[in-house]
Amino acid sequence: MFRDAWLIAGKDLKIEMRARVGINQIVPFAVTVLVLFAFALDTDQEALRTYAPGLFWVTVLLASLLAIGRSFAVDLADGASDRLLLSGIDPIAVFGGKAAAIAIQLVVLEVLLASGVVLLFDVTVHRYGLMVCAGLAAAAGVATAGTLYGALVSGLGVRETLLPMLLLPVVAPVLVGATRAFQDAFGVAGAEGWAWLGLLAGFAAIYGVFGALSYGALLEEA
Amino acid sequence: MEPAVRLRAAVTLLGRFPALAGVDLEIAPGEIVLLKGPNGAGKTTLLRLCAGLCSLASGQGWVLGHDLNDERRMVRRRVALLGHRTGLYDDLTVAENVAFWARAAGAGGTDVDEAIERLSLTGRLADTRVGRLSAGQRRRASIASLVVRRPELWLLDEPHAGLDQQSRDTVDTLVRGAAAAGATVVLATHELERIQVLKPRVVSVVGGMVRSGSDSADAPNDGDASTEGDRRVP
Numbered sequence: 001m002f003r004d005a006w007l008i009a010g011k012d013l014k015i016e017m018r019a020r021v022g023i024n025q026i027v028p029f030a031v032t033v034l035v036l037f038a039f040a041l042d043t044d045q046e047a048l049r050t051y052a053p054g055l056f057w058v059t060v061l062l063a064s065l066l067a068i069g070r071s072f073a074v075d076l077a078d079g080a081s082d083r084l085l086l087s088g089i090d091p092i093a094v095f096g097g098k099a100a101a102i103a104i105q106l107v108v109l110e111v112l113l114a115s116g117v118v119l120l121f122d123v124t125v126h127r128y129g130l131m132v133c134a135g136l137a138a139a140a141g142v143a144t145a146g147t148l149y150g151a152l153v154s155g156l157g158v159r160e161t162l163l164p165m166l167l168l169p170v171v172a173p174v175l176v177g178a179t180r181a182f183q184d185a186f187g188v189a190g191a192e193g194w195a196w197l198g199l200l201a202g203f204a205a206i207y208g209v210f211g212a213l214s215y216g217a218l219l220e221e222a
Numbered sequence: 223m224e225p226a227v228r229l230r231a232a233v234t235l236l237g238r239f240p241a242l243a244g245v246d247l248e249i250a251p252g253e254i255v256l257l258k259g260p261n262g263a264g265k266t267t268l269l270r271l272c273a274g275l276c277s278l279a280s281g282q283g284w285v286l287g288h289d290l291n292d293e294r295r296m297v298r299r300r301v302a303l304l305g306h307r308t309g310l311y312d313d314l315t316v317a318e319n320v321a322f323w324a325r326a327a328g329a330g331g332t333d334v335d336e337a338i339e340r341l342s343l344t345g346r347l348a349d350t351r352v353g354r355l356s357a358g359q360r361r362r363a364s365i366a367s368l369v370v371r372r373p374e375l376w377l378l379d380e381p382h383a384g385l386d387q388q389s390r391d392t393v394d395t396l397v398r399g400a401a402a403a404g405a406t407v408v409l410a411t412h413e414l415e416r417i418q419v420l421k422p423r424v425v426s427v428v429g430g431m432v433r434s435g436s437d438s439a440d441a442p443n444d445g446d447a448s449t450e451g452d453r454r455v456p
Contacts, residue, residue: 011311011322018313018351078309082275083367087326088299124340185450 001096004089008097009205013072013104022067030063030113038120045122045210050189053182057175060110061142065164067105068146071098072154078194081154083217091216095147099211103143110135130194134181137200144207149187151218173203226251226375227272227408231281232290234271244281245291245429250393252422257410259427265410268427269377272408274301286374299327304375304381308364312353316343316363318350324370337369341392353377355369357384363398368443376400378409382416391417 184193283290
């Protein structure tokens with residue numbers, strides 16, 4: 001199963017590296033959103049620093065919609081989704097592989113955006129460990145939930161518009177938890193960062209298990 | 223011997239409408255069967271049902287001994303479906319695509335090399351991204367990615383579409399080889415003259431139903447299903 005999951009993840013990552021959609025479109029989109037926030041709050045540096053964690057995670061979530069949509073678009077483009085069904089690969093491995101590939105892309109995006117936040121918003125990181133753990137847990141949570149909802153809408157003609165409507169409310173706990181954890185890591189609020197990290201890890205675990213168990217049925221219906 | 227495909231009053235719905243409206247069909251192992259019928263008659267749906275990609279709304283079906291109601295995953299592992307779309311990834315090379323589907327099926331590297339060789343995709347072509355291939359080359363790459371699976375049942379939907387003469391001959395050789403190796407081949411095509419040399423059993427599909435008897439591969443096949451008198455699909 002792990003071999004198959006890695007096969008799927010490797011395939012998705014190789015396609016993304018070749019197509020350069022992440023580098024050429026998703027990252028520039030995320031940076032643009034971040035810069036627009038900076039422009040909007042430019043006159044108030046203190047507000048910029050205070051709201052930096054929330055702005056960072058809103059940007060990550062918006063960009064994640066593109067990455068998730070793209071992950072399913074490549075399978076749908078020329079009938080590879082049917083081939084995946086016919087391949088006999090366990091749906092749990094497909095779910096795990098696709099979620100892992102999305103999570104890895106999100107982590108790369110987070111690293112680039114975090115650098116942008118430090119530069120643009122003049123933020124100082126006080127707790128690197130907390131920031132890294134929260135970033136990884138949030139990426140896992142968004143990736144697992146995104147893979148689940150991406151599969152849910154992948155067979156529909158309105159998937160591009162339906163995915164944000166379904167996914168964004170679901171990942172609201174990730175936005176809240178990751179923002180609080182980053183506030184603690186940046187030292188801009190007295191949030192209990194490690195406690196919020198627990199919420200992020202719990203969210204990722206729940207959606208990981210739920211997604212793995214239900215993915216087969218979703219693929220059948222897609 | 224157990225039939226490769228056995229359908230009893232099989233009904234498959236596309237939305238609310240029956241794409242297959244009570245199909246009875248039996249195909250013996252090793253047989254080559256040509257599905258003949260007008261566009262929209264249900265040939266593609268019948269192939270997808272046999273691949274385990276469509277569910278039965280009513281009736282019964284078994285493919286390679288597996289029940290189509292309960293064991294579709296088992297069916298899928300043992301069949302190959304060449305549909306209208308190639309099932310390939312544009313940003314991967316031919317060799318990478320074939321290797322990916324080979325690994326997904328548990329096949330080894332020698333199978334990949336052999337499939338690429340058989341479909342004349344060697345050399346620079348193997349290292350070309352699929353998105354840069356012609357339609358015919360894509361089709362050949364798609365077939366190569368199925369060959370590595372070593373399926374027991376081949377389901378071919380217009381296998382000659384978009385291929386040049388040499389590639390068409392390659393497909394015919396492939397079909398003959400598959401049948402000679404004991405695999406069952408079910409194909410839908412409008413190119414009846416080509417298929418005649420394979421001496422298939424001809425099954426007519428009209429209006430989501432299978433008609434038996436008086437079938438020959440050189441009978442008319444083109445046209446729209448809506449012109450057929452007994453068409454049931456609205």
